Amino acid sequence: MSLPFPSPSDPAAGRTEVFLRYLDFFRESIVEKVATLPEPELRASRLSSGWTPLEMLKHLRYVELRWIEWGFQGRDVPAPWGDRRDDRWYVAPDETLGSLVADLRAQGAHTRAVVEAADLETVGPPGPRWEGAEPPTLERILFHLVQEYARHTGHVDVVVELAGGSVGE
Template sequence: MTSFPEPTNPAGSRSEVFLRYLDYFRESAVAKVSALAEPELRQSRLPSGWTPLELLTHLRHVELRWIEWGFQGRAVAEPWGDRRDDRWYVAPDETRSDLVAALRAQGAHTTAVVSAHDLAEIGAPGPRWNDADPASLERVLFHLVQEYARHVGHLDVVAELAGGPTGE
């Protein structure tokens, strides 16, 4: 697993700092879901009802929505493909390995986009912004880091309840 991006570790740029944190949190989510027994992947241990696989696909779609659909302004066939009937959803035929591969591929795309753009660059206009002015890449990345940190914390709780790994 990627080691925690300690604030004292030198970085070449602010972009590198964002990417290190995103990589760390992404791989933390993968490690936690990968350590769970198969039956734990599709059941919920929380009143809100989400499952670990649903959380994994949600994280992938969050990056898709904010980087591709939002910042890049690309047409995305199903930006809300992680939802069905107003809740997170994973099809029965989607496997842990499929979802991990999709999340990592989305992360690789995010890395490529961040590496090719300045943090101050403003996103392309489009439907992601709900008629508001597009945000800068830096604001988008800050949002992604908080989204990952929050959800990896959620996974900590679920993993602990399931007898899996906890903590950093």
């Protein structure tokens, strides 16, 4: 089911709702676009950088994990860079579109719960995520996540179009 684009003219209860609408929209847009690809295209790269659509799904799940759980919440995350192996994105042969989509959506649900329970001006605890820098506010983290999703949605658009999949928003 496609989520409507979160138009700036749509009423919102506040900035928190706006951030969550954009994150939900981009997350589901990427899932829908990748799901249009045939199985061989999910694990193949059409770009010289070498990333695959499944790697992108896994990467985005870990982006949210790093910024929200490991960073903002200050949780001990055993493998915050679990989307990488040998300094590149990695998906194991037994990881599937279904499992990666479920993981991404579960991470999105966690992000939503954390964001809805906090004030945007809240600063999380210092920790290894920040490498000694002052932790940012939740609002700054959400700005970063929105730009990360927007940028990667564009990347996925190009890859899906090259593979003959659906085009457009």
